[in-house]
Amino acid sequence: MSNKPIGALLAAVVFMLTACGGGGGGAGGGSEPAPSVTYATVQPPAAPPPEAADTSRASGVVAVGGDTWDAAGRKAGITVALHAIQADGSLGPVRATTTTAADGSFALAMPAGTNTVDGGWMLMATSGGLQLRAYLHAGAVRVDASSDAWVRMVVATTGRLTVFTGSAVATLKDIVAALALYSDATGDQRSGLDPLLAADAIQQSLAQDHATRYVQDTLRNTGSLPTAGVGDVGAFFAQADGYAAFVTNGRGDRALLTLRGAYGVTMAADGSWSYRATPYQQANGQWTPVDGRASDGRLTPSRGYERMAPASPSQIQIGGVVGEYPSQSFPVRPGARQLDARRFTTTGLNFTGGTDEQPLAFGFTETAGAVETVTLAAGSFRAVRLTTEMTLVLPKTSATVTRLVERSTRWLVPGVGIVKELGQTLIDGAADPSSPDEALQLQSAYANGAVWPSRVTMTPARTSDPFSTCPAIVMPALRRFVTTEHGELASGTPRMALALWDMDTGARVGAARQFSGNQTYCLAAAGDGRSVLVPEAFSERNLLTIWPADAATATAQSDVIHHVSGADLSELATYRLPAVPEPNAPGLYRPAALASLYPAPDGSTRFLAGTVISTYTGALGFAPQHVQVFGPGLASARADVGATLVIGADWASGRLYTTLNVEPYPLRLVPFTAATGADVAASRLVRTGLFANNLWHAGSQLLYLNDGRTIRVADGSDGPRLPYATVECATRAGQLFCLDHLGDRLVRLNADTLELQASADLGSFLRRFSNPAAPNFGELYGTMPLTIVDESSFIVAGVELRVGRWR
Numbered sequence: 001m002s003n004k005p006i007g008a009l010l011a012a013v014v015f016m017l018t019a020c021g022g023g024g025g026g027a028g029g030g031s032e033p034a035p036s037v038t039y040a041t042v043q044p045p046a047a048p049p050p051e052a053a054d055t056s057r058a059s060g061v062v063a064v065g066g067d068t069w070d071a072a073g074r075k076a077g078i079t080v081a082l083h084a085i086q087a088d089g090s091l092g093p094v095r096a097t098t099t100t101a102a103d104g105s106f107a108l109a110m111p112a113g114t115n116t117v118d119g120g121w122m123l124m125a126t127s128g129g130l131q132l133r134a135y136l137h138a139g140a141v142r143v144d145a146s147s148d149a150w151v152r153m154v155v156a157t158t159g160r161l162t163v164f165t166g167s168a169v170a171t172l173k174d175i176v177a178a179l180a181l182y183s184d185a186t187g188d189q190r191s192g193l194d195p196l197l198a199a200d201a202i203q204q205s206l207a208q209d210h211a212t213r214y215v216q217d218t219l220r221n222t223g224s225l226p227t228a229g230v231g232d233v234g235a236f237f238a239q240a241d242g243y244a245a246f247v248t249n250g251r252g253d254r255a256l257l258t259l260r261g262a263y264g265v266t267m268a269a270d271g272s273w274s275y276r277a278t279p280y281q282q283a284n285g286q287w288t289p290v291d292g293r294a295s296d297g298r299l300t301p302s303r304g305y306e307r308m309a310p311a312s313p314s315q316i317q318i319g320g321v322v323g324e325y326p327s328q329s330f331p332v333r334p335g336a337r338q339l340d341a342r343r344f345t346t347t348g349l350n351f352t353g354g355t356d357e358q359p360l361a362f363g364f365t366e367t368a369g370a371v372e373t374v375t376l377a378a379g380s381f382r383a384v385r386l387t388t389e390m391t392l393v394l395p396k397t398s399a400t401v402t403r404l405v406e407r408s409t410r411w412l413v414p415g416v417g418i419v420k421e422l423g424q425t426l427i428d429g430a431a432d433p434s435s436p437d438e439a440l441q442l443q444s445a446y447a448n449g450a451v452w453p454s455r456v457t458m459t460p461a462r463t464s465d466p467f468s469t470c471p472a473i474v475m476p477a478l479r480r481f482v483t484t485e486h487g488e489l490a491s492g493t494p495r496m497a498l499a500l501w502d503m504d505t506g507a508r509v510g511a512a513r514q515f516s517g518n519q520t521y522c523l524a525a526a527g528d529g530r531s532v533l534v535p536e537a538f539s540e541r542n543l544l545t546i547w548p549a550d551a552a553t554a555t556a557q558s559d560v561i562h563h564v565s566g567a568d569l570s571e572l573a574t575y576r577l578p579a580v581p582e583p584n585a586p587g588l589y590r591p592a593a594l595a596s597l598y599p600a601p602d603g604s605t606r607f608l609a610g611t612v613i614s615t616y617t618g619a620l621g622f623a624p625q626h627v628q629v630f631g632p633g634l635a636s637a638r639a640d641v642g643a644t645l646v647i648g649a650d651w652a653s654g655r656l657y658t659t660l661n662v663e664p665y666p667l668r669l670v671p672f673t674a675a676t677g678a679d680v681a682a683s684r685l686v687r688t689g690l691f692a693n694n695l696w697h698a699g700s701q702l703l704y705l706n707d708g709r710t711i712r713v714a715d716g717s718d719g720p721r722l723p724y725a726t727v728e729c730a731t732r733a734g735q736l737f738c739l740d741h742l743g744d745r746l747v748r749l750n751a752d753t754l755e756l757q758a759s760a761d762l763g764s765f766l767r768r769f770s771n772p773a774a775p776n777f778g779e780l781y782g783t784m785p786l787t788i789v790d791e792s793s794f795i796v797a798g799v800e801l802r803v804g805r806w807r
Helices: 006-019 145-158 168-185 195-206 210-222 539-543 551-556 764-769
Strands: 057-062 079-085 091-099 105-109 121-127 130-135 140-143 244-249 254-260 273-277 280-283 286-289 295-299 302-307 315-321 335-344 360-376 379-395 401-413 417-427 438-447 450-452 456-460 473-475 480-490 493-502 531-536 560-565 571-576 592-599 607-613 626-630 638-640 645-650 655-659 667-673 684-686 702-704 710-712 729-732 735-740 745-749 756-761 786-790 793-796 799-803
Touching: 057 121, 079 105, 091 105, 121 140, 130 140, 130 145, 130 168, 130 195, 140 145, 140 168, 145 168, 145 195, 145 210, 168 195, 168 360, 168 379, 360 401, 360 417, 379 417, 493 531, 531 592, 592 645, 607 645, 626 667, 729 786, 735 786, 735 793
Parallel strands: 057 140
Antiparallel strands: 057 105, 079 091, 079 121, 121 130, 244 254, 244 438, 254 302, 273 295, 280 286, 302 315, 335 360, 360 379, 379 401, 401 417, 417 438, 438 450, 456 799, 473 480, 480 493, 531 560, 560 571, 592 607, 607 626, 626 638, 645 655, 655 667, 667 684, 702 710, 729 735, 735 745, 745 756, 786 793, 793 799
8 A cells, every 4th residue: 555644545535526526516506407428437447357377288487496586597408297196195197298498488288188277286397306396276387496395385284295176276376476476586595596495495484474374274274275365475564573664755754664553462473463342431521431342353464654753753554454364465476456446326426517427436456566676775675566556536527537546666575574665646647746756765674583784784793713803804895804814833823814705795705815924913904995904923033042133133033014905815015024123232133023003094005013022031011112104115214112102093193192101190192204203302291190001092182091081182181081881982094983782873973072973773672572583782781892893894792783874
């Protein structure tokens, strides 16, 4: 049905019934009777012609691929055999055979004295070792993964092949067609699968559909199909207790879409609500129940939109019943079908003046289109297009009529529901200017135990092997991410390796890249967003007793930083850290160990590296630390920033920060440039009052400490306090991100003012309607570490969150 209230349509009808009354008044109001007119165009559109079917021939198409939408699975020369189903439910001998044509089609004559509507026949297609079965019915039969899935479901339910006779054959055709359409719409999930595995996947996907369970229960109990409609086979409307979704219209208004019962009762297994309705009467301002007048009622699901107003949201009813009855079932095959058509004739209605009979006509048609791909902000979906038209035909003049059409076009995805809807009002084929089109698009939804993607897609985190503590580096522009792995063992120590992964499929791309050194420091994203910086250490150097040594020997054992392409892990540049001078032995050196690494966020692929002496006799942090800016090309000048550690860098302002473990725990601000390195002489102190071993963000105006406090760079005074736990925040390229688990969202803040800049809903509240295994960040208490791998990908509690768009 349309996304506009039915009342709007009725109001338009009332308006036209009033406005169309011309000719000088009501019945008999004219000086002469108006001529009697036959309104040839009053009848609503005729029902579509029945499908032409030669019951003496079995015909259809065979698809031997996991995706029945893929024409490549329809091949020539596939053997199709006709079997009779025996009384004991076993498959009888072959009664006729044929082979498929180039397009996968086939046709064979039925044995003499039989026809396709006997209900006791089975088709089997054989290709190599593959066998696919399908129940035979009148009309085109598809033999594919979906038809074999239905055969398996029948056997699993009844323990045998079942003979369908009489009116059950028509229902059988509807069920098989519904499964075929479902298989088409989910083809992207089955593509590449063996057809038998695809059939298993279809069965599992249908297991939660209330209509399928109803059919199976009827088969189990009676041995035959239901006589009533079988409902929404395939869950195209995503009927689930607690279904909910966010949608937006063309104006950007946001609404919550729910399937709900009018009386707040729980949905039954068949997708309906049952309730006891008790009438009340009013006397002296009091309402009292009327004894003996209570009645039982039953409702099928209705879609309701709840406007998300800032204050008290109002709930309005829009659109269609999607229950299990025949006139409300999902159309199982492409083509229009007439659901209801009436012609109202009464002498009590007169709209044009005169005495002629002026009838009304009402019709309702719906058309299931083909499977097509719909791309929205929420993602791309394989969907079935469903168009419904409610037509009202009424007199306009004594010889003409007006045709009012309320059209709704919806795109439905199995297990997800309605992802897009367009409502239109047409008067005599033209758009009604007083009733503009209304479009709705899915943002996010919870249905059948899953949260469907919009702003945030939740997937299991695949960021590293079980032994690595380093997060992945994600490169959205390349649709790749790089992980740090444990490579081959050398003297009992695993060497470092990199693995490249496809961001969309999770599959590894190519082989892992092995290094000769160890991993002592995590990877860093280079500023161009398409490459990574890979620190490589050499632990064996610490076992040597030759230090200090000459510069060449020490440099050969120093750490190396590789600049690696995110497209194929190839080397873009190599930077070996210069050896560190021995403080007490002029002319001698020790190997340099990486102590800090800060990439520039400006796309220049420069990076700042802090180095200390690396030797088994040295103590980290108690040797002079040298700071140098690298890349691209040759290294720039370096400077010794003293016996201290660099704990943060602000590239935008050209400042780095070192920590001093003395009262009152100040930080030293040291200016630096790529050309001259650090300028220690121009440094100044910034008090903190708290020892800080790292800054998880250094902004142009604020420094962020581990306890959530901020310090103003200008004068060391206290700045605003972070409203979230530090562990729930992370920084990237000068941006500040936090997990607001109470607000059920990710937020991006202004790093200097802590003002909210953007947010992305997690949608956890959608999962509160049931008990899925997926984490519910909205109801978890305490702190949840947030790891940021780039602006579109986060890791919370082991789950990767990919943010497609920020509000």
